[in-house]
Amino acid sequence: VARTVDLNCDLGEGLGPWGLGTDPALLEVVTSANVACGFHAGDPSIMGQVCAVAARRGVAVGAHVSYPDREGFGRRFMEMDPIDLADAVVDQIGALDAIAQTTGTRVTYVKPHGALYHAVIDQAAQAVAVATAVAAVGGDLTVVCAPGSFLANEARNRAVNVVHEAFVDRAYLPDGRLVPRSRGGSVVVSADEAARRAVQIVIHKGLHSIDGMWVPLDVQSLCVHSDTPNAPLIAHAVHAALVATGVRLAAFAPP
Amino acid sequence: VARTVDLNCDLGEGLGPWGLGTDPALLEVVTSANVACGFHAGDPSIMGQVCAVAARRGVAVGAHVSYPDREGFGRRFMEMDPIDLADAVVDQIGALDAIAQTTGTRVTYVKPHGALYHAVIDQAAQAVAVATAVAAVGGDLTVVCAPGSFLANEARNRAVNVVHEAFVDRAYLPDGRLVPRSRGGSVVVSADEAARRAVQIVIHKGLHSIDGMWVPLDVQSLCVHSDTPNAPLIAHAVHAALVATGVRLAAFAPP
Amino acid sequence: VARTVDLNCDLGEGLGPWGLGTDPALLEVVTSANVACGFHAGDPSIMGQVCAVAARRGVAVGAHVSYPDREGFGRRFMEMDPIDLADAVVDQIGALDAIAQTTGTRVTYVKPHGALYHAVIDQAAQAVAVATAVAAVGGDLTVVCAPGSFLANEARNRAVNVVHEAFVDRAYLPDGRLVPRSRGGSVVVSADEAARRAVQIVIHKGLHSIDGMWVPLDVQSLCVHSDTPNAPLIAHAVHAALVATGVRLAAFAPP
């Protein structure tokens, strides 16, 4: 039986003169592009460039929504009022979707970025805010989050489709959380190793934690980080290994 | 024969702690709300508050698009690349429309703000950029601009509906342009006088310039500035005088 | 024996078109002006205007340093890296001091704003960052904070002078902390009542908590909030009552 998985990546994380980096090479192999919406990175022009390439290649476009914090790249927790946060999420989805539509595609999913991604794992008020915002926008948007996130429950309670993801370039703790970046061995730098992990996650629905324990991971999407120098290498290796194993790569929410 | 005119006003021009000012009083009488989209003023939360009141009162919502310049309130000309400008306009329309839709209404028109409003009068490249953006977003959006603007032509060339407006609280030069604010008598501060001028523009399709010459003005909308202390007084006086004269007030692009 | 106290107030909290509000009326009676440095509010032009008036009136100028968060007005906690935070504090002090010097005065003290004010009460890393930054700038700067703040200790450890303040327009809990704004009776809106409390704090070195318990408060400065509509009224009443009681008002760190 053929298996199918999505390969997603954070893209459009430039700003003005700080451009697209390795985005073109990554857009050759991913099936879903998490596009920054101007709050942690990205500006209308960069959003337009990424959407245009994604449209041409049939890559799904997702709104990579964030706290408003360009200097901190959305990586710093902010105690936002839930109503302000919900409005901010709607704003980002709407801005990206309008730009996407002018390039012939549209936003089909939403993924929280950085500190917001982590906040909606266990902070009820912010998880509710994001879920409410996505449900209010409507249009069959899917939410991407970590397995076990509060956001997943809140989204499902509002009839919003949820997709879980795993990271092919990060080590896991026995409890299924990521090994913090401050700890040795937290990041997988070898493209071959990342490719092996990708195959293992898809075929065996899990992988071994940094301590050797088996961690079950039932996910519909694999994430490759784009902020490592060899991100394109990793993405291409993961793509090739999955294809070689007979896994079909396809967006979970095609445009 | 009953005449009809629209009454528009710039709203949602707060930011974070700098709130809504006299917006609630103005929303009682205007028929179209030009809502700031976060580039010169406004944030997602304020956009949401204004849209919610507009939706409740049946006031049409327009995207008041601007250069990205909060400190200068969009009043400083910026030599933006036309492609960047077009993307920025799409971004603003999309963000506001998504927020408007969560409050039960939608964006039905676009009006450039401040320095951009003046730039699209005679700068071809920026006029083309705005017209292209509005046409690309589609959805029957109307463009509001000064009579004789390059933008009007460029919009019509792209099958975009155009509405011209006049200002009830500003004096005019014989050639139909506004008297610069730096010159005495440029601003009409009396609510009664503004009301008289509103009636004159609608009934007689023109008014007398600051030098006494007749200026023909064939417009479908009247604009009341919101940044004068007595803006609500002026708006209410204009509204009352028009109604008393038998003029019907109605949005040119109802939601 | 004559007592002396300082009266401080948050000023320059406009931005671009969102102007000075009641600042001129407040600058008539305060002895120290906490001037926003562009991170939560304020821009170079507003900073210059406030400094110019302060210089003319002999009011001391302090840097009201904040997280970089204009939309949230610096009222949202941000998990800033301590080194980034220290650099941001130095940046704000330097910018304001340069502007102050062009108007004939200089920055003599530093007071954290909003969420940062509260963070440095009990968060060691951020308290160390602010203290380190102030010590690094040097120049005999004084730090203003709540009694018992971690920041007070960290500043003293670095030979930085510390001044404690009390709020004349806020109710206190028995343990010396402020009654949260969400609770009834937290804000003192009566100018007369604020004036009575100011005198009590200076003469009796304490006041009664919201529950009637005596709260000792040994402070060198009294703070009047500027974001209430009747702030000028409160400030003038406090000033008059202190003078009538024979208390001398003087900046703790004159220019």
Added chain:
Amino acid sequence: VARTVDLNCDLGEGLGPWGLGTDPALLEVVTSANVACGFHAGDPSIMGQVCAVAARRGVAVGAHVSYPDREGFGRRFMEMDPIDLADAVVDQIGALDAIAQTTGTRVTYVKPHGALYHAVIDQAAQAVAVATAVAAVGGDLTVVCAPGSFLANEARNRAVNVVHEAFVDRAYLPDGRLVPRSRGGSVVVSADEAARRAVQIVIHKGLHSIDGMWVPLDVQSLCVHSDTPNAPLIAHAVHAALVATGVRLAAFAPP
């Protein structure tokens, strides 16, 4: 007779996650670092990092002042009010100088960036604003600008020292202005060619224009652009060629 020249470069042009790029390699050979002050690029943390390296290497630190326009990287002309512009320049100098002082150095000169650099060549009001700001800050600051700039006159009129610069990696028109980037041959990409031009400018006080005409250039500083991929290569080649020719490299305004 030994000649001396300064070699300056734009540095610290990152922002948050968009880091230092090739700055470390450039700081090995330049004698003056034009450091972005947060308006077009740079944040307090990046400013601190560049100043620390400059301090260690004895490289002079200059404030690379700009319009407030990060998305446009300060490359878009802005019609700023001259008073706002002057305050903005003071703000940037003060912020960078405070940070520089915590790293053991200080700001010794000011160079306008991007669109502001070009504006002060022939726009009187903005040239006056920048000159006024630098004079108001005082402290023996030097201004760097293009030969023939209005800014040079305005600075000298206020007893501010002026240094002229030439670009080793740009072609010149016969009248001494730069060949616009839109025209072929405007940028010198060969490190060897840039090095030859540097030597020619210093030894012969001029170079041949793109049309072969001799352009006299009497400058005290040479600028290497940092935004080309091979900027470090060019800077090192220029440095080596000058040294080999017996030219001494030294900052015109050492810390």
